[in-house]
Amino acid sequence: MPSVLVVCLCAEWCGVCRDYRERFAQVQAKFAQARFIWIDVEDEADLLEPLDVVNFPTILLAVDQAPRFFGPVVPSVDTLERMVRVHLHEHGASRLQDPAVADLLGRIRRAHVAQ
Numbered sequence: 001m002p003s004v005l006v007v008c009l010c011a012e013w014c015g016v017c018r019d020y021r022e023r024f025a026q027v028q029a030k031f032a033q034a035r036f037i038w039i040d041v042e043d044e045a046d047l048l049e050p051l052d053v054v055n056f057p058t059i060l061l062a063v064d065q066a067p068r069f070f071g072p073v074v075p076s077v078d079t080l081e082r083m084v085r086v087h088l089h090e091h092g093a094s095r096l097q098d099p100a101v102a103d104l105l106g107r108i109r110r111a112h113v114a115q
């Protein structure tokens with residue numbers, strides 16, 4: 001089974017993000033085989049450079065070492081659950097070709113996954 005990483009990029013000041021955090025945790029509870037990380041873009045702005053996340057929630061989803069999705073999502077349990085399920089079982093999905101997103105994934109893995 002592939003290694004799936006789901007990162008939510010949000011801000012504490014954002015009401016939508018505060019509401020979404022519980023939904024994010026609900027999806028996390030359903031997928032023990034995936035790693036879920038919540039990152040506050042204000043607290044970890046240096047980690048995100050040079051990317052600028054301005055729409056919330058923004059999700060970075062990676063399979064093994066490859067980013068597969070990066071962008072804002074509808075803040076619902078169903079949307080995130082469907083995304084995770086698809087990437088857990090679809091081994092042939094294409095990786096994102098954006099080097100900045102791949103670099104961000106590497107920085108997140110070093111800062112959060114290796115802990």
